[in-house]
Amino acid sequence: MNKKECFIGSISNYKGGTGKTITAVNLSAGLAIQKKKVLIIDIDPQSDTTRALMQDPMKINNCIYQLLDPGEKQPIDLKDCIYSTIHENLDILPNITETSGLEIPLAINFPESNWNLRNKIYDYVKDKYDYALIxxxxxxxxxxxxxxxxxxxxxxxxxxxxxxxxxxVKGVLELMQSVRDNGNPNLRFIKILINKIDRRKSAHKANIQEAQNRFGEENIFETTIPTSSVFETIETMRKTSVFSYSPTSKGAQGFRTFTKEFLSFFEPERSGE
Structure with a gap:
């Protein structure tokens, strides 16, 4: 029996405060709970995903820094950069704040440096995992x-x-089109996830309507993630997922529902399960 296809995806918005890391942490955890083999890749030097999911961030030896560093003399084995997390079935390729210092060296090697991550991870990830989220x-x-x-x-x-x-959203879509035009033509946009929603507030309703008008209702996930003090607490703690911290909360239920919708997009034959 052939291994099912592995899907690698980026979670991106160049505006801060959109729930990007909360989405990455809790979708990856939700997929792992659904018995999917998942790798989360933290390419953000703020390293919030690393702190949330690693059992002991202080024990990082090799990470994304060594993989991307154009000055690294010794080839780094990707397996030495991958660690277990607080969730079974979920591994992490972590990051450290020092990675922010690589931006200028990588820019000097532009555009070849655009391919650094893909060249280091793609074949291994495709062979070992069901999903990888960046x-x-x-x-x-x-x-x-x-x-x-x-x-x-x-x-x-x-x-x-x-x-x-x-x-x-507009900025990410424009960058995505540039990447498609310059070497990764199979890259596709799936959908927008609406986070931190409080349907009692008129501004939230107006912004959702604006998103539907600008990008199309079909390009927005049906599931929305509610605003919740649970997420605020987790962000303050900078350690754990909503499933570990408060598995019966509305936030956890939101991500359970979203995980199923996400899986139905990639595995439609299982969507009725």
């Missing part, structure tokens, strides 16, 4: 370009309470 920084930087060149798809989280996050 948590991108809130920029349109060389790190995001690396993520998109390594990806099969892009999904974009937005904050229901912020009209500015819709401008971030």
């Amino acid at each position: 948590d991108c920084p809130p920029t349109l930087s060389i790190f995001v370009s690396n993520a998109l060149y390594a990806s099969d798809f892009v999904m974009i989280p937005v904050d229901a309470g912020s009209g500015n996050s819709l401008e971030g």
Whole structure:
């Protein structure tokens, strides 16, 4: 029996505060709970995903820094950069804040450096995992370009309470088209995920309507993630997923539903299960 296809995707919005890392952490955890073999790749030097999911971030030896560093003299084995997480079936390729210092060296090697991540991970990830999710920084930087060149798809989280996050959607779609035109033609946009929604607030309803008008209702996930003090607590703790911290909360239920919708997009034959 042949192994099922592995899908590699970037979670990106160049506007901050859109729930990007919360989406990356909890979707990857949700997929792992559904018995999928998942790798989360933290390409954001802020390293919030690393702190949330690694059992002991202090024990990082090799990580995304060594993989992307154009000055690295010794080839790094990808297996030495991958660690287990707090969830079974979920591994992580972590990051450290020092990676932010690689932006200029990588830019000097542009455009060849766009392919650094893909060249280092693609074959291994495709062989070992069902899904790989890349948590991108809130920029349109060389790190995001690396993520998109390594990806099969892009999904974009937005904050229901912020009209500015819709401008971030436009920026990511434009960068995605550039990547498609310059070497990764199979990269596709899947959908927008609306985060931090409170349907009692008129501004949230207006922003959702604006998103539907600008990008098409068919390009927005049916599932929305509610605003919740649970997420605020997790962000403050900077450690754990909603499934570990509060598995019966509305936030956890939102991500359970979203995980099923996400899986139905890639595995439609299983959508009725």
